[in-house]
Amino acid sequence: MHVFVRLAGVSAILLTTGTCFAADRMKPGLWEMSMxxxxxxxxPKIPPEQLEKMKQMGIKIPDMQNGGMTHKVCLTKEMVEQDKPPSGGRDQQCQSKNFTHSGSSYSGEVVCDMPEMKGNGTIKGSYTPDSMTSIYDFKGVSHGKPISQHMETTGKFIGSDCGDVKPPPMPQKK
Known part of the structure; x- marks a missing residue:
C-alpha cells in the first residue's frame, strides 16, 4: 500500500508537470486521469472493510481495474499558469529536474530522496488544452526493496467546475 500512496503522490507531481510551459496550456478545472x-x-485487492475505513477517513479511492486506476483531479488556474515544474510539495522530497519542452511536448527527470523511497525517474508527454498523455519510468528502492515502475497516464478535461474535488496541495514558496 505504501508504494500506491507514494505513486499517487508522484502522479500529482507528474500531472501538473505538463501544464508548465506552453502557450496552449491545459485548461483549469476538473480532469479525469487514467493511469x-x-x-x-x-x-493486492483491498478488502471492502478496509476500503470503507479509508473512505471514512476522507481518503478518496480511485476506481481500480485491469491494472489501472481512474480518478478525478482539479487543476487550478495557478497550477496551469506556473512557469516551472512543481516540486514534490512540503511532505514529499521528489524533485523535478532537467525539464525541457518544445511546443506542447515535455520531458524531464524526477529524483526522489525520501527515507521510504529513493530513486530516479524519467517522464515524457504531451498535452492540449483538453487532453494529456505521459509515460513515466522509475527505478529505485522503496522501504528497502528494489522497485522498477512504469506508468502511462492519459487525461481528459471534463469541465471548469471541480465540484467537491479539491486540487492537490501546491508546494510552499521558499
Whole structure:
C-alpha cells in the first residue's frame, strides 16, 4: 500500500508537470486521469472493510481495474499558469529536474530522496488544452526493496467546475 500512496503522490507531481510551459496550456478545472502502472497491477485487492475505513477517513479511492486506476483531479488556474515544474510539495522530497519542452511536448527527470523511497525517474508527454498523455519510468528502492515502475497516464478535461474535488496541495514558496 505504501508504494500506491507514494505513486499517487508522484502522479500529482507528474500531472501538473505538463501544464508548465506552453502557450496552449491545459485548461483549469476538473480532469479525469487514467493511469496504468506496474504498481497497480501488482497491488493486492483491498478488502471492502478496509476500503470503507479509508473512505471514512476522507481518503478518496480511485476506481481500480485491469491494472489501472481512474480518478478525478482539479487543476487550478495557478497550477496551469506556473512557469516551472512543481516540486514534490512540503511532505514529499521528489524533485523535478532537467525539464525541457518544445511546443506542447515535455520531458524531464524526477529524483526522489525520501527515507521510504529513493530513486530516479524519467517522464515524457504531451498535452492540449483538453487532453494529456505521459509515460513515466522509475527505478529505485522503496522501504528497502528494489522497485522498477512504469506508468502511462492519459487525461481528459471534463469541465471548469471541480465540484467537491479539491486540487492537490501546491508546494510552499521558499
Amino acid at each position: 496504468k502502472s506496474d504498481a497497480v497491477k501488482a497491488m
